[in-house]
Amino acid sequence: MDTLGYRCKFGVMTPSTNTVVQPEYDDMRFPGVTNHISRMHIPDEPVNNDNDFNELIRRIDIALEESLDRVMTCRPDWLILGISAESIWGGGLEPARRIAERIRARAGDIGVTQAADALPAALKALGVRKSIALLTPYHPVAEGHLKEFIEAIGYSLVRSRHLECKGPVEIAFVPEKELFDAATALDGDDVDAIVQFGANLPMGRVAAQLEPRLGKPVIAINTATYWHALRSMGIGDRKGGCGRLLEEH
16 A cells, blocks of 8 residues: 555646646645656647647647556556546547547556546536536637537537637646636626636636635636546545535535
């Protein structure tokens, strides 16, 4: 038994440019749970348009297996994919299914949490009825993929805001006030929940602050994936300051 990770060791795969997944996951970690980061190598290059963004997703995808091989050497109990776009790129539920198959083929019988697993579970736990507004750091090319996924899990996308960040590292540069204002602007009586995609967007604290203000669920994707992984491992601890998912469910 691992001395520090005696309850669970999470293997976390995230792009090499991501500076948010690791600290946000660590903020939600409970005693006896450890997080072990494996970087999916991608270049730090500008993303100026839809073509650049498509290429970014392609590079992340081909880095999956090498990152998986590295993290499996620490014998994790459960895997988390700390990159949300890859699990829905192509629309619907099929992309996540294919990724899970690739992981099983390479690593054997180990559980994995993807954004495509965590979001429907989070929406159900929070009692979200139908309508979602979406905030992302992506470029407009992502809209169709996201809409198809949202509809495939039984919800409707009312409106979205894509921040069109100029590179993978720059996603983490977005100030929390800008995220707060952008999410607030998405709200309305026609929206049951606000959802944020983009694992390098520092949304965790912002979402927790917004929920009582707006009176509805605001789901940060890193909170959702870590919550899903914890609950999948039978860890039911709750934590304040991280939003309703970890506080109540």
